Every structure is written in structure tokens, then in C-alpha cells.
Amino acid sequence: MFQILKLDSDINFMRWRGPAGILSTILVIVSLALVGVRGLNMGLDFTGGTLVELEFSKSVVASDIRGVLENEGFESATVQAYGSSRDMLVRLPPVEQASAETLNNKITDVLKAQLDDQVIIKRTEFVGPVVGKELMESALLAMVVALISILIYVAFRFEWRLGAGAVAALFHDVSLIFGFYALTQLEFNLTTVAGVLSVIGYSLNDTIVVFDRIRENFRKVRKMGEIAITNASLTQTLSRTLITSLTTLVVLFALYFAGGELLATFSASLIVGVVVGSYSSIYIATTTALALGLTRESLIPEEIEKEGADQQAML
Amino acid sequence: MLNTNPIWKVVMVILVVAICALYASPNLYGEDPAVQISAARGATVEAQTLDKVKQALEAEGVEYKRLTLENNQIELRLLNSDQQLPVRELVANALGERFVVALNLAPATPAWLEGLGAGPMKLGLDLRGGVHFLMEVDMGAAIAKTEEQMVQDFRSDLREEGVRYKGIRQRSQGGVELRFRDEEGRDQGTRALERKYPDLIFTDSDNDTDTIVTMSEQKLKETRDYAVQQNITIIRNRVNELGVAEPLVQRQGADRIVVELPGVQDTARAKEILGATATLEFRMQDTKGDVAAAVAGRSIPGSRLFTDRDGRPVLLKNRVILTGDHIVGAQSGFDEYSRPQVNISLDGKGGNKMAAATKDAIGQPMATVFIEYKPTGKRDADGRPIFDKQEEVVNVATIQARLGRSFRITGIDSQAEAHNLALVLRAGALIAPIQIVEERTVGPSMGAENIERGLTSIIYGLAATIAFMLFYYRGFGLVANVALVMNLVLIVGVMSMLPGATLSLPGIAGIVLTIGTAVDANVLIFERIREELRAGRSVQQSIHMGYSNALSSIADANITTFITAVILFSIGSGPVKGFALTLAIGLATSMFTAIVGTRLVVNSVWGGRRLDKLPI
Numbered sequence: 001m002f003q004i005l006k007l008d009s010d011i012n013f014m015r016w017r018g019p020a021g022i023l024s025t026i027l028v029i030v031s032l033a034l035v036g037v038r039g040l041n042m043g044l045d046f047t048g049g050t051l052v053e054l055e056f057s058k059s060v061v062a063s064d065i066r067g068v069l070e071n072e073g074f075e076s077a078t079v080q081a082y083g084s085s086r087d088m089l090v091r092l093p094p095v096e097q098a099s100a101e102t103l104n105n106k107i108t109d110v111l112k113a114q115l116d117d118q119v120i121i122k123r124t125e126f127v128g129p130v131v132g133k134e135l136m137e138s139a140l141l142a143m144v145v146a147l148i149s150i151l152i153y154v155a156f157r158f159e160w161r162l163g164a165g166a167v168a169a170l171f172h173d174v175s176l177i178f179g180f181y182a183l184t185q186l187e188f189n190l191t192t193v194a195g196v197l198s199v200i201g202y203s204l205n206d207t208i209v210v211f212d213r214i215r216e217n218f219r220k221v222r223k224m225g226e227i228a229i230t231n232a233s234l235t236q237t238l239s240r241t242l243i244t245s246l247t248t249l250v251v252l253f254a255l256y257f258a259g260g261e262l263l264a265t266f267s268a269s270l271i272v273g274v275v276v277g278s279y280s281s282i283y284i285a286t287t288t289a290l291a292l293g294l295t296r297e298s299l300i301p302e303e304i305e306k307e308g309a310d311q312q313a314m315l
Numbered sequence: 316m317l318n319t320n321p322i323w324k325v326v327m328v329i330l331v332v333a334i335c336a337l338y339a340s341p342n343l344y345g346e347d348p349a350v351q352i353s354a355a356r357g358a359t360v361e362a363q364t365l366d367k368v369k370q371a372l373e374a375e376g377v378e379y380k381r382l383t384l385e386n387n388q389i390e391l392r393l394l395n396s397d398q399q400l401p402v403r404e405l406v407a408n409a410l411g412e413r414f415v416v417a418l419n420l421a422p423a424t425p426a427w428l429e430g431l432g433a434g435p436m437k438l439g440l441d442l443r444g445g446v447h448f449l450m451e452v453d454m455g456a457a458i459a460k461t462e463e464q465m466v467q468d469f470r471s472d473l474r475e476e477g478v479r480y481k482g483i484r485q486r487s488q489g490g491v492e493l494r495f496r497d498e499e500g501r502d503q504g505t506r507a508l509e510r511k512y513p514d515l516i517f518t519d520s521d522n523d524t525d526t527i528v529t530m531s532e533q534k535l536k537e538t539r540d541y542a543v544q545q546n547i548t549i550i551r552n553r554v555n556e557l558g559v560a561e562p563l564v565q566r567q568g569a570d571r572i573v574v575e576l577p578g579v580q581d582t583a584r585a586k587e588i589l590g591a592t593a594t595l596e597f598r599m600q601d602t603k604g605d606v607a608a609a610v611a612g613r614s615i616p617g618s619r620l621f622t623d624r625d626g627r628p629v630l631l632k633n634r635v636i637l638t639g640d641h642i643v644g645a646q647s648g649f650d651e652y653s654r655p656q657v658n659i660s661l662d663g664k665g666g667n668k669m670a671a672a673t674k675d676a677i678g679q680p681m682a683t684v685f686i687e688y689k690p691t692g693k694r695d696a697d698g699r700p701i702f703d704k705q706e707e708v709v710n711v712a713t714i715q716a717r718l719g720r721s722f723r724i725t726g727i728d729s730q731a732e733a734h735n736l737a738l739v740l741r742a743g744a745l746i747a748p749i750q751i752v753e754e755r756t757v758g759p760s761m762g763a764e765n766i767e768r769g770l771t772s773i774i775y776g777l778a779a780t781i782a783f784m785l786f787y788y789r790g791f792g793l794v795a796n797v798a799l800v801m802n803l804v805l806i807v808g809v810m811s812m813l814p815g816a817t818l819s820l821p822g823i824a825g826i827v828l829t830i831g832t833a834v835d836a837n838v839l840i841f842e843r844i845r846e847e848l849r850a851g852r853s854v855q856q857s858i859h860m861g862y863s864n865a866l867s868s869i870a871d872a873n874i875t876t877f878i879t880a881v882i883l884f885s886i887g888s889g890p891v892k893g894f895a896l897t898l899a900i901g902l903a904t905s906m907f908t909a910i911v912g913t914r915l916v917v918n919s920v921w922g923g924r925r926l927d928k929l930p931i
Contacts, residue, residue, distance in 0.1 A: 105583040122761040128752035142886040146879050153875055191821055194894040197883055201876035208875060212868040240842045247783060248831035251776030255827050258772040263824050
């Protein structure tokens with residue numbers, strides 16, 4: 001059989017938990033600072049405004065389009081080329097005007113008349129400022145509700161220390177993704193939110209597989225200490241973690257390169273999330289649970305009772 | 316013996332896969348270019364219409380695939396898309412203005428599959444192109460108009476009751492203020508009004524002579540619902556005029572309306588039509604004037620020629636008795652002999668005008684004229700759109716008595732006609748304007764591009780995963796790959812079966828992601844089997860233990876992701892919803908194929924016999 005890893009003994013993962021903890025703390029702080037200082041490049045979904053995506057029949061220069069639009073009174077328009085020099089994105093910030101809803105038509109009319117009468121309108125979007133605010137609120141709500149429900153499920157299914165470990169790992173992953181978006185200034189829109197939430201699901205998936213094994217080993221193996229059992233469990237699940245991350249990363253890269261720019265930011269958040277999530281399920285989730293005092297007893301209360309039953313009581 | 320398949324399990328898996336494959340199959344057939352004919356306001360599509368279309372096609376020698384009449388719509392399937400435009404022209408000319416002829420792409424599902432209720436997945440606007448509008452009804456205006464009405468109602472009510480008041484006015488902060496001369500007057504007046512309007516709340520103000528009237532929650536809700544409903548009705552009518560094949564007009568939340576128009580590219584024109592105004596006029600019919608002479612082109616002093624819905628000439632007086640903005644409501648119902656009728660209520664001013672005009676006209680016919688300003692698509696020198704004024708006599712009725720603020724039109728032929736008339740009356744009396752708060756357009760080239768990109772990424776993702784699994788797990792990898800492909804078939808089958816499911820670009824992303832994570836269950840199982848083998852267990856025991864030990868991990872992991880998907884679906888909007896839907900479906904189907912499906916194959920290939928090693 002072909003194996004990614006041929007391991008004769010358990011890897012001592014926990015030996016590096018100190019440095020890993022420090023590294024993660026630094027990364028989380030840097031990420032949150034980045035979000036605070038640079039902010040996120042909020043997309044149209046959340047800010048409101050107008051966007052027109054055009055394909056010109058010939059090469060154009062972004063500054064020409066900007067010039068034409070400025071002459072027509074659209075001073076605040078930003079023009080950006082993407083893909084080729086024929087594909088252009090024009091954005092306008094939100095305006096508090098009744099006529100805002102027809103701005104996209106005006107822009108295309110102007111560009112058609114003055115630059116290229118064969119320009120193709122590929123996509124237009126207009127989001128009113130109120131709707132943008134509501135979309136933002138519902139996105140935030142979705143994230144918070146998802147996190148809370150997952151916490152409840154894990155706490156109910158496992159144990160509060162593991163639940164706390166899982167949430168710590170999620171907090172770590174989500175912070176780092178936000179940090180990534182603040183650093184790269186990639187657009188943060190509704191689709192990105194879906195991406196972030198999938199990362200939550202994915203990272204949790206990883207964490208739970210590890211926890212499941214830890215619980216099983218605590219029940220099965222009695223001679224080893226907590227650290228040793230954790231190391232053994234992580235080693236046993238490592239090849240699965242790697243293989244699944246690998247297949248997921250492969251499809252995500254397919255999505256990133258072939259899915260077009262609409263799905264690119266979505267898959268970017270997931271790619272970062274899968275890498276960070278695999279790491280955090282090993283180091284953040286388990287070390288947090290151990291630091292909170294996870295012991296064999298906390299995972300198998302029923303068996304303790306049984307053991308006590310066939311022994312003489314020493315009270 | 317371990318690892319044998321009970322027969323019911325084999326039957327179940329085969330059945331599930333077969334049914335899903337059957338329902339997924341319409342997606343392979345593609346679409347026929349088609350022309351769709353539906354009725355505009357007032358008309359109905361009948362067998363006669365079908366014959367007319369048939370004759371027109373035969374006269375021109377046009378070949379076509381199929382011509383059917385269903386749900387008041389005629390669908391004409393053509394051989395190729397080049398035919399679409401000329402045939403639309405041909406049919407539109409043959410049928411005249413009362414029918415809407417639209418281009419459409421009809422799924423080319425074979426009849427026997429259609430008979431089973433199977434059809435292809437619905438594609439979102441981002442994949443087929445089109446425009447999405449979110450419109451907001453101006454509730455402030457709707458409520459202000461209702462309060463204005465309250466002021467006028469109170470005035471006449473108090474006059475009737477003989478209660479003297481100092482003033483009645485709308486308050487700027489909402490509600491209506493009644494000012495009486497003294498406390499006694501206030502009590503008397505308030506009591507009378509309270510009896511008459513149980514859905515209003517009367518609050519005495521601090522001084523002894525004033526009362527504040529506000530709407531109850533119930534009344535507010537009714538007012539809002541009415542305003543939204545009225546707008547939806549109007550938008551539906553307008554959308555029909557746009558000739559869109561499968562439009563969606565739907566209420567969203569308290570005061571919003573979603574309009575989705577697949578295939579529409581000219582958003583400027585769509586906005587003009589959706590925003591076009593309509594109004595009504597009541598005019599007396601000129602019974603003495605010579606209609607024939609007017610038709611011949613002679614002018615009749617004081618009167619003008621109109622036409623009714625069927626094109627018959629009607630001579631009406633020039634003087635307009637009343638315009639539609641005085642109409643407060645119109646409902647269809649039945650009179651005491653259970654014949655259809657329409658009840659109309661006017662505002663105070665309108666009531667007075669109507670009373671004055673009908674006082675001396677009892678026994679004479681009065682006409683209702685519906686006027687619509689349709690955009691022509693042209694613009695004047697200042698860039699403003701040019702509208703075409705269209706007038707149509709929708710009803711002529713004899714005045715039986717002096718009419719007041721509320722009256723009714725009886726003698727209507729059918730309930731459907733009464734319903735239609737009420738709709739038209741309400742459409743001419745729009746109480747709340749609407750505004751577009753969100754608009755998303757996707758061009759047709761972009762839609763096709765998105766489909767292609769989505770498919771490409773699915774193929775790349777699938778190919779890479781299949782190659783990896785085969786390389787890493789060999790024989791068992793092949794089994795996992797069969798499960799993976801089955802999983803895709805199941806997802807497509809379920810998506811095609813669910814009536815409300817729409818595939819969007821983020822939905823495709825969800826499917827691609829499912830491919831990546833679907834193998835996770837198999838990886839967990841296979842790694843487990845390897846471990847058991849390494850631990851020295853027999854082949855059959857390893858398979859058995861591998862599956863049963865991995866189960867709890869797989870279930871826990873999938874349930875948490877499923878929670879995320881459900882929350883995303885219920886809270887999220889637009890792209891998030893589409894993603895959550897395919898993710899949730901994909902999770903469910905992948906659990907089935909990866910656990911039940913692969914077990915079936917593994918058992919039948921390697922199970923139940925002595926083996927020394929496994930190809931894993």
C-alpha cells in the first residue's frame with residue numbers, strides 16, 4: 001500500500017505546543033490589528049453603490065474611461081481593468097438620490113456614445129445603502145448564529161473543554177482569514193461570507209475527527225498519559241487530515257483558477273481556511289482542551305462508575 | 316459471514332440511484348428555442364388562438380417542432396434559434412396587440428420523462444442571464460394617503476352626526492388630530508367615530524378638547540399589505556407587457572417586492588415599463604352623438620371617440636368627471652342576487668365631484684377609461700423617455716342613482732371580469748410609489764461563461780480527486796470514485812426534483828466543494844481499514860471495523876457542517892442561499908454514497924470470503 005506517511009512511532013506533536021501557541025497568538029493579534037488598521041475591502045453587497053462590468057470591442061485604457069466619466073459628472077467613479085485590457089469594472093460609491101437606480105444605465109449610455117458603441121455589458125449591480133446595511137447585518141447574524149449552534153452541538157456531543165477547544169480553533173481560523181482579507185484587500189462580499197462559513201464547517205470537521213479519536217483512545221488505552229494519548233491520536237488521524245486537506249485544496253484550486261473572478265475570492269478564503277484549519281485542529285483545539293484540564297475522567301464518566309462498582313469502596 | 320449484503324439494501328441503493336439518475340437525465344437534453352404566447356390584460360388564450368397561430372405558421376410555410384396550449388399559454392417549439400425572431404414577428408402580427416409573444420428556451424425533455432414530472436434544474440439569473448430587481452414600496456406615502464382619507468371621512472362623518480368641530484388635520488408625526496370646540500363635543504364626536512371605526516385608536520390629548528387618532532397595528536398591517544399587493548398586481552401586468560417568458564414577481568418581507576426577469580437585457584427599458592404610470596378617468600357617454608360619423612373622421616363637438624377592449628368605438632364626452640387618483644379602493648364581489656359586481660370607494664373630494672356630476676344624469680351611461688403611458692423606447696431631445704398614451708374604455712355602466720363616495724358597478728358578465736375590472740381600477744389608483752433598492756443584471760454572454768467556468772471547475776476538481784484516490788487507494792479508490800460520480804448524479808437528481816431549487820454559480824461552488832469533502836468519509840473509512848489491517852486483524856474484520864469505527868467521526872463532522880448549511884440557507888440571501896442549498900444536498904447524498912454505497916460495492920467484491928490482503 002502507498003502511504004503519505006510511514007510512521008513507526010507517534011509524533012510528539014505536543015512538544016511544539018508552546019511555540020505553536022505563541023505563534024498563533026501573534027498571528028491572531030496581527031490579523032485583528034490588520035483588520036483594525038487597514039480594514040476590509042467591503043464589496044458592493046455591503047457598502048451599496050453601483051458596479052458595471054463591461055467588455056469593450058477593442059483595448060481601452062482605464063484612465064480614458066475615467067476621463068469620459070469625469071466629464072459627464074461621475075467624479076467619484078473608479079475604473080479597474082481585470083483579465084484583459086478589454087474587460088473593465090466601473091464602480092460608483094452609493095449616493096442618496098432617487099435617481100441612483102438609473103446610474104448604471106447612464107454610465108453605459110455615456111461609454112457607448114463616447115468610447116465604443118459595441119461595448120458589451122456583462123454585469124451590472126446596484127445596491128441601495130439601506131439594503132447594503134441589511135445584507136451586512138444578516139451576514140453577521142448568520143456567522144454568529146452558526147458559531148453558537150456549533151458550540152452547542154459540540155458541547156452536547158463531547159464535553160465543554162473540547163467545545164471550548166473547537167471554538168478557540170474557529171476563532172483562530174476566522175481571525176486569520178479576516179487578517180488575510182485585510183492584508184490582501186481582496187473584496188469581502190456576500191460570497192466571501194459563504195466562504196468564511198464553509199471554513200468554519202471545514203475546520204470543525206477536522207477538529208471533530210481528531211476529538212473523536214482522542215475520546216476513543218482515552219477509553220481504550222489506559223496506561224498512557226493525556227499528552228501521550230493526544231500525540232497518538234493526532235498521529236493516527238494525521239494521514240487522514242493531510243489527504244482530505246489535499247483533495248479539498250485540489251478542488252479549491254480548480255475553482256480558483258477555472259471558476260472566474262466571482263468565485264475567486266470565495267475559493268481564496270477557503271484555501272487559506274483549509275490550511276489554517278488543519279493546523280488549528282492539531283494545535284489550537286487540542287492544546288486549549290488540555291490547558292483547560294482535559295483528563296480521561298472528563299471524557300468517560302460512565303466507565304469510571306463501572307470500574308468503581310467491582311472494587312471495594314474506599315471512602 | 317461478515318460483510319455480505321442483505322438483499323433489501325442492494326435493492327434500496329439501486330432504486331435510489333436509479334430514480335435520481337432518471338430525474339437527473341432531463342439535464343442532458345438541452346433546450347429548444349421556443350416562442351411563448353400569453354394573453355395581455357383582458358384577453359385569454361383559447362383553442363381558437365392556437366388555430367390562428369397554426370394558420371399563420373402554415374401560411375408562411377414555417378416548420379416547427381411542437382405547438383401546445385397549456386396553463387393559458389401557447390408554447391411553440393422551433394427547430395433552431397434563427398427562427399425565433401422572424402416567427403415572433405409573424406405570430407405577433409397574426410394575433411395583434413392583445414397577446415404577448417416572448418422568446419423562450421424550453422427544456423427539450425422527452426415527453427415520457429415530462430410525464431413523470433421530471434425536468435432539468437432551474438438555473439439562476441447568474442447562469443442564464445437576466446435582471447433581478449428588489450423594489451421597496453414607499454410605506455410612508457401609503458400611510459399618509461390613508462390618513463388623508465381618514466381626515467376626509469371624519470369631516471363628513473362629524474357633519475352627519477351634527478358634531479361641531481374646530482379642525483381636523485394630519486399630524487406631521489403621524490396620526491390625525493381632531494380639534495373640537497369643547498369637551499362635550501369631543502366626547503360626542505369621539506364616541507360616534509369610535510363606533511364607526513373599530514380599527515382606529517382614539518386617544519384624548521392633554522387639553523380637554525383634542526383627540527389624536529392613530530391606526531391600530533391591524534389597520535397598519537392591512538394598509539401595508541394592500542399597498543404591496545397593489546404594486547405586485549401592477550408590476551405583474553407590466554411584466555407581461557415586457558414579454559418575459561418566466562418572470563418572477565414575489566413579495567419579500569414587509570415592504571419589498573422581488574422581480575426577476577430572465578433573459579431581459581435592456582434594463583433601462585425594463586425600468587421604464589415597470590415605472591410607467593397608469594390612471595383612470597370617468598366620463599359620460601355621448602349617447603346623442605353620431606358614432607358612425609365620428610368613426611368616419613368627423614369631429615363631434617364636446618365629444619371624442621374612444622375604443623373599448625374589443626376595438627369597438629365608444630363616443631365619450633370631453634369633460635372628465637373624475638380621475639383615478641380619487642379612487643381609494645376597488646373590490647370585486649357579488650350583489651344581493653349573487654351576480655358579480657365591483658365596489659369602488661372614492662376619497663371625499665372625489666365623492667363630492669361624483670355626486671355633483673351624477674345628480675342630473677340618472678339613467679345615463681358612464682364609462683371608465685383606463686389610460687396608460689407606455690414607454691416607446693425613444694427619447695426626446697433632453698434625453699427623457701417618450702411615452703405613448705394609450706386609452707381604453709374598460710367599462711360602460713348606467714347610472715342608477717346619485718353616486719357618492721362609495722358606489723358599485725353591477726351587471727358584469729363574469730366573476731373573472733369583475734376581478735379584472737377591480738384590478739384595473741386599483742392599478743389606476745396606485746397609492747404607494749415604489750423605488751428600486753437593488754438591481755443585478757447578468758448579460759447572456761456572462762451567464763454562458765459562468766456555466767462554462769462552473770462546469771470546467773467541476774471537471775478539473777473531479778478529475779484530480781479521482782486520479783488521487785485511484786493512485787492512493789487503488790482498488791478501494793476505484794470504489795470511492797464510483798461513489799463520487801454517483802454522488803454527483805444524486806445531487807443533480809435531487810436538485811432537479813426539488814421544485815424550488817435553483818442552481819446558481821455559488822451553488823456550483825458548493826457542488827465542487829462537496830466533491831472535495833465527499834471523499835473525506837471514504838478516506839476516514841479506508842484509513843481505518845488500513846489501521847485494522849496493520850493491527851493484524853483479518854481482512855473481513857478490518858473491513859467491518861473500519862466502517863463501524865469511522866461512522867461516528869463521519870456523522871459528527873457532517874452534522875456540524877449541515878448545521879452551518881441550514882443556518883446559511885435560512886439567514887443568508889442570494890448567493891449565500893444558493894451555496895447553502897447545494898452544500899446541504901451534497902452532504903446528505905455524499906453520506907449516502909460514501910457510507911452505504913461504497914459498503915455495498917466493497918461487500919460484493921471483497922466481502923464474505925477468505926482473503927489474505929486487500930487492494931487498499
